[in-house]
Amino acid sequence: MRKANTKRRSGCPLNASVEMLGDRWSLLVIRDMMLLGRRTFKEFLGSYERPATNVLADRLRRLAAYGIIRTERDPTDGRKLIYQLTPKGIDLAPVLTELVLWAGRHEKTENRALIRLMQKDKEKFLAQIRQRCEQPRK
Amino acid sequence: MRKANTKRRSGCPLNASVEMLGDRWSLLVIRDMMLLGRRTFKEFLGSYERPATNVLADRLRRLAAYGIIRTERDPTDGRKLIYQLTPKGIDLAPVLTELVLWAGRHEKTENRALIRLMQKDKEKFLAQIRQRCEQPRK
DNA sequence: ATGTTCACTTGCGTTTTGCAAGCGACTTGT
DNA sequence: ACAAGTCGCTTGCAAAACGCAAGTGAACAT
Numbered sequence: 001m002r003k004a005n006t007k008r009r010s011g012c013p014l015n016a017s018v019e020m021l022g023d024r025w026s027l028l029v030i031r032d033m034m035l036l037g038r039r040t041f042k043e044f045l046g047s048y049e050r051p052a053t054n055v056l057a058d059r060l061r062r063l064a065a066y067g068i069i070r071t072e073r074d075p076t077d078g079r080k081l082i083y084q085l086t087p088k089g090i091d092l093a094p095v096l097t098e099l100v101l102w103a104g105r106h107e108k109t110e111n112r113a114l115i116r117l118m119q120k121d122k123e124k125f126l127a128q129i130r131q132r133c134e135q136p137r138k
Numbered sequence: 139m140r141k142a143n144t145k146r147r148s149g150c151p152l153n154a155s156v157e158m159l160g161d162r163w164s165l166l167v168i169r170d171m172m173l174l175g176r177r178t179f180k181e182f183l184g185s186y187e188r189p190a191t192n193v194l195a196d197r198l199r200r201l202a203a204y205g206i207i208r209t210e211r212d213p214t215d216g217r218k219l220i221y222q223l224t225p226k227g228i229d230l231a232p233v234l235t236e237l238v239l240w241a242g243r244h245e246k247t248e249n250r251a252l253i254r255l256m257q258k259d260k261e262k263f264l265a266q267i268r269q270r271c272e273q274p275r276k
Numbered sequence: 277a278t279g280t281t282c283a284c285t286t287g288c289g290t291t292t293t294g295c296a297a298g299c300g301a302c303t304t305g306t
Numbered sequence: 307a308c309a310a311g312t313c314g315c316t317t318g319c320a321a322a323a324c325g326c327a328a329g330t331g332a333a334c335a336t
Contacts (some may be wrong), residue, residue, distance in 0.1 A: 009184035011248030014169050014234060014242035020236075022162045022323095033151050041283050048148035052325050057284055067244075079282045079333045088244045095240055096152060098233040099159075103151035106205075106226045110149030162293090179314050190294050195315055217302045217313045 017095075020066050024060045025051050027099070030085070030092055033069070034129060035114075042072075066093070088115045093126050093138045155233075158204050163197050165237070168223070168230055171207070172267060173252075177220045179211075182256050206230070228271045232263050 004051055007092040009015055021027055032047055051059070059085060061071045068089040074080035083090075097118050104115035118125050147153055157209070159165055168186055170176040178276055198221060202208045206227040206244035223230075235256050242253035257262050 009188075012166075012169075012186065013238045013245065013249060013253060015166060015187055016241040016245045016247050018162055018165050021163065022160060024156055024160045027160065028150075028153060031150075042281085043245050048150060049153055050147075051205040052327095053284065054286085054326090055324065058323095072214040077282085077334070091240060093242060095233070095236040097237050099155040100151045102229060102233055103154040105229060107151065107154045109151035109154050113153060115151060126288070180312085183314095190296095191315070192295090192317085193293065215303070215313085229284095244332070 001062075019066070020062075021092075021095075023059075025049075025055060026063060027092075027096065029056070029059055029063065030068070030089060031096060033083065033085050033089070034093060034096060037132075039084065040080055041083075044083075063089070084120060085133050090130055093129045097122060098128065146171055152252075156201075158206070159230075159233075161197075163187075163193060164201060165234065167194070167201065168206070168227060169234060171223050172228070172231060172234060172271060175270075177196065177222065178218055179221075201227070207250075223271050225272075228268055231267045235260060235264065 007021060028047060028051075032044055038044055038047075041056065041060070042129055044060075045051065045053065060069065060071075064071055064083075066088075067086055069077055069083050070086050071081050071083055074082050100115060101118055103109055104112070104119075109115075146157060159168075166185060166187055166189075167182055170182055176182055176185075179194065182198075183189065183191065197208075198207065202209055202221075204226075205224055207217050207221050208224050209221055212220050238253060238271070239256055241247055242257075244248070247253075
């Protein structure tokens with residue numbers, strides 16, 4: 001039983017975002033979909049940070065309940081579910097970008113190439129993500 | 139005993155951000171400092187979302203350990219501590235802004251005036267925040 | 277028919293959270 | 307000087323969330 005309509009703590013827009021995304025896994029799942037093109041439960045499990053299966057299942061359920069991702073069966077393999085970002089999910093790209101840029105400025109991290117790409121032309125980068133995510137995959 | 143140097147789950151810059159900020163309270167504290175000018179424990183307790191005292195104390199400790207905020211005694215009242223954003227903390231303004239704009243686009247929220255202000259001229263808004271936070275208060 | 281893959285669920289011990297109460301240092305009022 | 311706040315916490319405890327390992331059922335592969 002899910003509870004998408006639990007009352008919010010406040011009407012502040014930042015609080016709304018934090019209640020939907022403020023945990024240690026949700027944004028990483030979105031990153032995997034947005035930047036790495038991952039789409040299945042198995043693929044998300046394989047991320048560097050290695051979520052537990054029950055937590056991953058819960059996060060996917062929550063993100064779907066919030067309308068950030070949506071699910072469909074793989075037509076070529078009935079066992080697989082394919083998770084995709086909705087427009088609302090794709091629209092998180094600027095948030096992801098700013099979080100990456102902030103960490104890039106203030107922390108020692110890997111993947112400097114990605115950070116440089118974002119810095120060089122942020123709008124172009126965002127446009128590429130939108131284009132890549134919005135059209136159905138071949 | 140605090141543990142600022144616990145090993146990260148991965149070197150990904152997004153993961154670094156999520157490990158520092160990915161919970162239900164940290165960004166709200168930063169919002170209160172950045173947008174509402176709050177500076178003391180008591181003031182943070184008075185936010186709409188009403189954090190528990192132990193959680194608030196923990197979050198302030200963590201944010202300080204990460205260098206996002208810093209603490210000093212109030213010279214006019216020895217009981218009070220004044221919490222302020224460091225440059226690293228002020229630099230979270232674009233992240234806050236994108237989170238607010240995203241929620242504003244996709245959720246029913248209050249404070250539409252703030253959202254409109256951010257939409258109208260994002261750079262101007264960010265410049266104002268930087269200016270307001272960087273100079274010591276009178 | 278048998279074994280494997282996939283997307284989970286279940287059980288269980290540990291950690292984090294939320295709530296209420298308390299505490300010590302400092303300040304205010306008399 | 308002294309009692310009564312105020313401030314920034316800490317402590318105790320119950321409930322929820324998390325991490326890990328194992329298991330389950332449906333769908334494929336051979």
